[in-house]
Amino acid sequence: MVDFSKVRAIDFHTHAEEPCGCHSDDGYDDLQTTMAKYFGAPWTHPPTIPQTAAHYREHNIAAVIFPVDAERETGYRRYRNEEVAELAAEHSDILIPFASIDPAKGKLGAREARNLVENHGVQGFKFHPTMQGFYPNDRMAYTLYEAIAETGKPALFHTGQTGVGSGMKGGNGMRLKYSNPMYIDDVAVDFPDMPIILAHPSFPWQEEALSVAQHKPNVYIDLSGWSPKYFPPILVRYANTMLKKKMLFGSDWPMIAPEKWLNAFDQADFRDEVRPLILKENAQRLLSAVA
Template sequence: MNVDELVAIDMHTHAEVSSRGHASLSEELDSAAGEYFKAEHRRPTLPEIAAYYRERRMACVVFTVDAEAATGTPAVPNEEVAEAARENPDVIIPFASLDPHKGKTAVRQIHRLVQEFGVRGFKFHPNVQAFHPNDRMAYPLYEAIEEAGAIAVFHTGQTGIGAGAPGGGGIRLKYSNPMLVDDVAADFPGMPIILAHPSFPWQDEALAVATHKPQVYIDLSGWSPKYFPPQLVQYANSLLKDKVLFGSDYPLISPDRWLADFAKLPVKDEVRPKILKENAARLLGLDKQQ
């Protein structure tokens, strides 16, 4: 991967369909998310994701969401994402997802995925997985992630998954308060953490955690930048200029739409390249490969 030639690094994209055509979400949750985001192109395959980002001269972090215990739906296999990254090393950076409810079975997978498959991080979606991030049930996973030198990504704030479905599809928002991740950051100081998304309605909490904990970053995925709270833009321009990351949430939001709206924000010229690429390259260690 030639970082110098990249326009940007998208830190938040989803593998939503397996090679066999199986989706990671139920039809109800998937349909609600598509309607909520008004997404035009849903369920691209991994080769299609690679081609899409290559055409735009971008790299992308790709992951699935394993919430099988809560939803009954198996995730897109982590190994498929990793294999796609092996076949497309110029554009795909593989992350994985493991359901904390799977306990030791999940813990055993962490080192295997990192060492054998080159996975760089692990995505948690507390709302869909139905767990509090600071639940001690998940701590053995964090211990293994920290030991493996990998990154943990936590969905924070409201989710479009289930939005508009009766009862929100049973998805509960209480699990995604970023203050719950503050406990994790305090207990695992050697594990880089990304708070995914502007954390409505807890934006100030997310800014506080990222300002206080050196290893905590914020990605800007899941929202059009035109809806960003003013305090998020202010912090991205100042105290957190080295810790804010571009992310789209593709295919729910396209990087084209995100970047067009981001160009209209009052972000300092010297900060834009940090958000779009430099901060991610440093976090992932890609800057050291040049």
């Protein structure tokens, strides 16, 4: 288990990657290469989970880490949740495992979710509506949400435009409409005791995300996927005031390194009393409550 008293920050948004070349025939390596160019990532091959752990340990930052199960919609083979959890357990001093399940799996997915929490130490679940091809408030997803709510663990949803598929023909078949955060307002109403995190500044729906987080007590925002120097002023204003206890540091590793994000955060217009909340205290309170 991570000793939160010893780390300087908690990154709530990092991606688990398999060694490059595992599935070269399904196109995932090409997608990763294109994304790396979009984000200006400094690597040739995506870092593995052990490499990720070493990087975060070096910088004394804890990391929530997860795969994305978009196999049905994209054809990219899933990185098995059990394997991700097993590797995270080997680095439990720094990594906090979340899982990802395609909500179209219905009862099968619900059974997997319960098993992952009960037997594999999974601490939350990641959804990517654009990659998984579903509206978050589609009732077909509710069977899985019900199982997650039973476990008490949080659900993290990608929101806004995504760098995944950006610049590729047809956006690599990915439809941005699914990731409007207003669809998650329905989920927050129907599952009021399930912690929900809206991932990323939600361009072009930033105000919708802020309104949902302000209105629903169980909704948080992680600030991953963008450098803080590009944050819209309204996001910074809300982070400094009424949503200061609902904002979470996130990098979007391996596309954005945590130290790069933190360097930009140091220069951004956040209040001194708010910075510790965003970097660590809000995440620690949320994770401790659902442990």
